[in-house]
Amino acid sequence: MSRPKPRAKLADIAARAGVSVTTASFVMSGRTDMRISTGTTERVLRAARELDYRPNLTARSLRTQDSRTIGLVADSIATGHHGGTMIQGSLHAAVRHGRRMLVVETAGEPEVEDALIADLVSWQVEGFVYATESHDEARVPPALREQPIVLLNCRDGAIPAVVPDEVAGGRTAALPLTEAGHRARIYVVGEAPDDVVPGRDRVRGITAALQEAGTTLDGHVECAWSPEAAYDALTALLAAGAQPAALICLNDRIALGVYQALAEADVGVPNDVSVVSFDDSDLARWLRPGITSVALPHFEMGALAVETLLDEDRRPGVQLVPMPLRERGSVAPPSRTRPAR
Amino acid sequence: MSRPKPRAKLADIAARAGVSVTTASFVMSGRTDMRISTGTTERVLRAARELDYRPNLTARSLRTQDSRTIGLVADSIATGHHGGTMIQGSLHAAVRHGRRMLVVETAGEPEVEDALIADLVSWQVEGFVYATESHDEARVPPALREQPIVLLNCRDGAIPAVVPDEVAGGRTAALPLTEAGHRARIYVVGEAPDDVVPGRDRVRGITAALQEAGTTLDGHVECAWSPEAAYDALTALLAAGAQPAALICLNDRIALGVYQALAEADVGVPNDVSVVSFDDSDLARWLRPGITSVALPHFEMGALAVETLLDEDRRPGVQLVPMPLRERGSVAPPSRTRPAR
DNA sequence: GTGAAAGCGCTAACAC
DNA sequence: GTGTTAGCGCTTTCAC
Numbered sequence: 105m106s107r108p109k110p111r112a113k114l115a116d117i118a119a120r121a122g123v124s125v126t127t128a129s130f131v132m133s134g135r136t137d138m139r140i141s142t143g144t145t146e147r148v149l150r151a152a153r154e155l156d157y158r159p160n161l162t163a164r165s166l167r168t169q170d171s172r173t174i175g176l177v178a179d180s181i182a183t184g185h186h187g188g189t190m191i192q193g194s195l196h197a198a199v200r201h202g203r204r205m206l207v208v209e210t211a212g213e214p215e216v217e218d219a220l221i222a223d224l225v226s227w228q229v230e231g232f233v234y235a236t237e238s239h240d241e242a243r244v245p246p247a248l249r250e251q252p253i254v255l256l257n258c259r260d261g262a263i264p265a266v267v268p269d270e271v272a273g274g275r276t277a278a279l280p281l282t283e284a285g286h287r288a289r290i291y292v293v294g295e296a297p298d299d300v301v302p303g304r305d306r307v308r309g310i311t312a313a314l315q316e317a318g319t320t321l322d323g324h325v326e327c328a329w330s331p332e333a334a335y336d337a338l339t340a341l342l343a344a345g346a347q348p349a350a351l352i353c354l355n356d357r358i359a360l361g362v363y364q365a366l367a368e369a370d371v372g373v374p375n376d377v378s379v380v381s382f383d384d385s386d387l388a389r390w391l392r393p394g395i396t397s398v399a400l401p402h403f404e405m406g407a408l409a410v411e412t413l414l415d416e417d418r419r420p421g422v423q424l425v426p427m428p429l430r431e432r433g434s435v436a437p438p439s440r441t442r443p444a445r
Numbered sequence: 446m447s448r449p450k451p452r453a454k455l456a457d458i459a460a461r462a463g464v465s466v467t468t469a470s471f472v473m474s475g476r477t478d479m480r481i482s483t484g485t486t487e488r489v490l491r492a493a494r495e496l497d498y499r500p501n502l503t504a505r506s507l508r509t510q511d512s513r514t515i516g517l518v519a520d521s522i523a524t525g526h527h528g529g530t531m532i533q534g535s536l537h538a539a540v541r542h543g544r545r546m547l548v549v550e551t552a553g554e555p556e557v558e559d560a561l562i563a564d565l566v567s568w569q570v571e572g573f574v575y576a577t578e579s580h581d582e583a584r585v586p587p588a589l590r591e592q593p594i595v596l597l598n599c600r601d602g603a604i605p606a607v608v609p610d611e612v613a614g615g616r617t618a619a620l621p622l623t624e625a626g627h628r629a630r631i632y633v634v635g636e637a638p639d640d641v642v643p644g645r646d647r648v649r650g651i652t653a654a655l656q657e658a659g660t661t662l663d664g665h666v667e668c669a670w671s672p673e674a675a676y677d678a679l680t681a682l683l684a685a686g687a688q689p690a691a692l693i694c695l696n697d698r699i700a701l702g703v704y705q706a707l708a709e710a711d712v713g714v715p716n717d718v719s720v721v722s723f724d725d726s727d728l729a730r731w732l733r734p735g736i737t738s739v740a741l742p743h744f745e746m747g748a749l750a751v752e753t754l755l756d757e758d759r760r761p762g763v764q765l766v767p768m769p770l771r772e773r774g775s776v777a778p779p780s781r782t783r784p785a786r
Numbered sequence: 787g788t789g790a791a792a793g794c795g796c797t798a799a800c801a802c
Numbered sequence: 803g804t805g806t807t808a809g810c811g812c813t814t815t816c817a818c
Contacts, residue, residue, distance in 0.1 A: 113795055124805045129797060141803065161567040162507045163795035166810050171503065173547075181529050181536070182744075188522050188529035195522075195550045199557075204564060206514075207548040209536045216540075223545060226502040331731040357731065364733055367708065387728075390672045390698065392705055403523075454811055465789045470813060479814095482787065504811035507794050 112155035120151040128152075132159065165228065174198060174410060175224035176207045177217070177248070180237040186402050187237050190256055193406025194233055201414050203230070214245070221247045231413045234258070235406075239267055239302050254418070256409040257402075265422045266409045268400055270302050273427035274309020277352055277380050277398045280429065282317040285437045286350045286378065290314065291341075293334060293362055294354030295326040303329075303354055306382060310352055322348070329354060334361025342369045349438045353381035356388045359395050374436035384430045394432030401425045453496035461492040469493075473500065506569065515539060515754060516565035517548045518558070518589070521578040527743050528578050531597055534747025535574055542755050544571070555586070562588045572754045575599070576747075580608055580643050595759070597750040598743075606763045607750045609741055611643050614768035615650020618693055618721050618739045621770065623658040626778045627691045627719065631655065632682075634675055634703055635695030636667040644670075644695055647723060651693055663689070670695060675702025683710045690779045694722035697729045700736050715777035725771045735773030742766045 118128040123144055131140055131148040140148075151157075165171045176194055181187040191207065198205045206224055210217040224232070231252030236242055242258035255265035281290060292310060296303030307324075314320055323346065327337035334353070338361065341348070353359040359381035366373060373379050373393060381388060384399035405425050412418050459469035464485060471479045472489040481489075492498075506512045517535055522528040532548065539546045547565055551558040565573070572593030577583055583599035596606035622631065633651060637644030648665075655661055664687065668678035675694070679702065682689070694700040700722035707714060714720050714734060722729060725740035746766050753759050 114797095115795080125796080126798080126806080127804060130804095133797085139803065144803080158563065158567045160507075160569065160795050161564075162503055162512065162569050163810090164797075166501075166503045166507050166794090166812090167796045167798090169810070180533075182533040183529075188524075188532075191529075191548070192521075192523040192550060195548065199549075199561065204547050204549070204568065206545050207532070207536065208540075208545070209533060220540065222499065223502075226499045227545065228501065228503050335733070360731055390701055392676070455813095456811080466812085467789055467791095467814080468787085471788095474813080480787065485787080501811050504794090505813075507796090507810090508812045508814090510794070 111160070112152075112157045113160065114157075117148060117151040117155055117157050120155065121147040123148060132157070169228075171228040171230060172202060173204050173206055173227065173229050174413060175221075175227075175229040175232045176205050176235065177221060177224075177232055178207070178209050178235040178237075179212050181207070181209050183237050186400065187235065189402035190235055190406040190409075193403035193408075194235075194256070194410050195406075196403075197407035197410040201410070203410070203414070217245050218247055221245060225251065233406075233409045233413060235409070239270065241299075241301070252413060254409045254413040256405060259422055262420055264412055264418055264420055266405050266412060267422060267424060268302075268405065268427050269424035270305030270427070271309040271312075272424070273382065273398045274306040274311075275313040276309070276427060276429050277306065277382060278310045278313035278317070280380060280396050280431060280435045281350050281352070281378060282313065282319075284378065284435050287317065287319040288438070289322050289347060289349035290319070290352065291323045291325055291346075291348045291350070292321055292352045292354065293325040293327065293338065294329050294358045296324070296354065302382075306354055327358070329358055331357050331361035331364065334358040335365045336361075338362050338365035339369070342371070348377050350378040350380075350435075353379065353395075356381050356383045356385045356395065356397060359397075360387055360391065363391055363395075374434050376439055378435040378438075380435060382427075388430065388432065393434050395434045396429070396431045398427050399430055401427060452501070453493075453498045454501065455498075458489060458492040458496055458498050461496065462488040464489060473498070510569075512569040512571060513543060514545050514547055514568065514570050515751065516562075516568075516570040516573045517546050517576065518562060518565075518573055519548070519550050519576045519578075520553050522548070522550050524578050527741065528576065530743035531576055531747035531750075534744035534749075535576075535597070535751045536747075537744075538748035538751035542751070544751075544755070558586050559588055562586055566592065574747075574750045574754060576750070580611065582640075582642070593754060595750045595754040597746060600763055603761055605753055605759055605761055607746050607753060607766060608763060609643075609746065609768050610765035611646030611768070612650040612653075613765070614723065614739045615647040615652075616654040617650070617768060617770050618647065618723065619651045619654035619658070621721060621737050621772060621776045622691050622693070622719060623654065623660075625719065625776050628658065628660040629779070630663050630688060630690035631660070631693065632664045632666055632687075632689045632691070633662055633693045633695065634666040634668065634679065635670050635699045637665070637695065643723075647695055668699070670699055672698050672702035672705065675699040676706045677702075679703050679706035680709070683712070689718050691719040691721075691776075694720065694736075697722050697724045697726045697736065697738060700738075701728055701732065704732055704736075715775050717780055719776040719779075721776060723768075729771065729773065734775050736775045737773045738771050739768045740771055742768060 118125045208220045235256035236258040242260045244260045259265040296307045327333040384397040388395040388397040459466045549561045576597035577599040585601045600606040637648045668674040721737045725738040729736040729738040
């Protein structure tokens with residue numbers, strides 16, 4: 105890797121402008137407290153322009169002990185493009201605050217993780233954002249615990265964290281249904297074991313909202329969060345004679361499986377059954393009719409995480425980010441006539 | 446951002462080990478050409494361990510003029526998670542070669558782009574990978590042209606570039622069809638104007654392969670690459686009385702629209718009509734039946750871009766990466782009986 | 787075998 | 803208003 109042209113340094117432009125490096129430094133960093141004459145300023149600026157001067161940030165960083173760089177450690181940046189969106193949000197906030205970002209992916213391997221973190225620490229990063237693909241309890245690497253850090257989409261005890269407000273999201277999912285008049289034959293689709301945060305909390309929000317509307321869940325279809333599993337489970341449910349009026353799918357992939365089962369059973373959305381789901385992925389837009397879905401605020405979360413990190417007195421707690429509702433055509437008032445089977 | 450504990454430096458461990466910084470430096474960097482006695486080595490290592498020494502890479506970088514950092518400039522890292530996968534590949538190759546990566550997103554805004562690039566240059570990055578979300582001709586920013594650079598998923602004249610081999614991909618898409626015995630009523634779905642590389646090249650590959658198999662395309666359904674447009678276009682095609690035996694969709698989103706139209710018209714996949722597509726996104730797996738799809742090798746491309754960049758005498762040309770076929774259940778031999786309509 | 791010292795490019799006291 | 807100078811923490815030549 106041959107460095108094409110040797111960059112001009114401060115000394116070069118100082119020489120060309122006929123001033124000292126100090127003066128050049130002051131002019132280039134735009135400091136006004138040392139008052140440099142307009143003429144000198146002008147000469148320095150011109151010299152810099154002529155020599156295409158770029159400050160060497162490595163040198164500056166070494167001198168000022170300030171790297172203006174933050175480390176983003178992710179367990180996966182590609183799965184389902186949620187990771188991508190979080191990184192995007194972080195990146196934007198970072199440049200807004202004059203920071204660059206060293207990004208690293210651990211693939212969940214602890215040794216790799218430790219090595220990469222050690223490397224970033226050696227690069228004098230100001231602090232870390234530790235992001236996980238799915239919202240969960242995290243096992244934050246010990247090496248990070250002694251660094252300025254904010255968790256993104258996961259939590260670990262008292263470490264500052266930014267996560268989606270899944271409980272409120274659950275309430276939000278129930279809202280279009282109750283507003284459309286649904287009070288009966290409402291089902292949740294997707295398993296929600298106690299140790300899976302999104303499932304558990306979404307269901308909590310849903311049942312709370314339903315209860316306040318004076319009704320309850322009619323059933324909970326426990327199946328894995330995949331189209332296949334949802335298809336099988338819902339097909340079985342319908343075959344067993346259930347006549348759901350509304351289905352709350354715990355994510356869009358489940359909703360896809362549900363749509364497939366519904367189509368096969370000749371049950372129409374939204375006329376025979378209303379469907380809402382979570383994640384607001386592309387799927388929710390593309391299916392026919394589009395699915396009313398509760399979105400994950402990944403971009404905002406990413407941005408908030410770096411802002412929290414950069415905040416001098418950063419709040420120690422968990423920050424819950426609201427999950428907005430995206431309404432589409434999959435919800436209608438309950439049908440008078442039960443779906444014919 | 447308060448730096449918790451001041452890090453131990455080389456001088457500290459030298460003092461503790463009772464040696465000079467020179468000796469400490471040699472030991473820590475594991476150089477053998479200066480032969481240090483085993484005892485000394487041992488003492489230095491122990492001191493380093495006790496003080497939890499981490500080399501200051503900023504200082505090292507300044508001294509050695511070698512940042513071991515590469516800049517990844519992307520126009521979008523979140524759309525459709527292709528960007529994410531390319532970055533993932535780049536990241537992996539980077540750490541494999543002992544490099545870290547500064548990642549930056551431009552959102553396509555030239556001023557932002559220039560500023561961010563200038564910043565990375567100032568950080569003394571070794572070189573750049575310039576990645577675009579969709580395979581196309583690129584407008585590489587002038588600031589990058591004078592830097593070591595490799596283009597990822599785009600091309601610009603003679604600048605080294607890594608892109609998918611779309612023409613070969615087109616041939617690959619036709620393969621399962623011709624192998625299943627298809628020779629007639631084969632359609633391409635999705636517009637392919639001359640200035641959209643993937644469309645143009647995929648169609649070229651398809652027609653070439655078909656020609657070699659002794660047949661030709663029966664039609665080309667020109668529609669935008671979205672489920673909605675594809676649905677409308679295919680519905681119109683069927684309404685006009687066409688009886689396709691095989692549909693080659695230029696991407697998975699088109700295939701989704703096609704599936705929807707087919708389902709509505711009661712045309713079965715793969716019995717009445719075979720379908721293949723491009724991109725091998727999640728959709729291709731999730732639809733019923735799963736779609737045989739030609740994948741975009743994003744991970745490999747990302748890795749290859751970094752490797753090309755790091756290659757001392759990097760090849761100047763465009764490197765074409767093969768697009769592998771993922772076979773699923775959407776292809777069958779042509780049906781004897783025409784689909785009933 | 788080991789150490790002294792120069793210097794990477796920059797900032798910031800401090801002097802004039 | 804401007805210049806001198808001492809480092810930031812590291813590598814590396816050269817001397818002993």
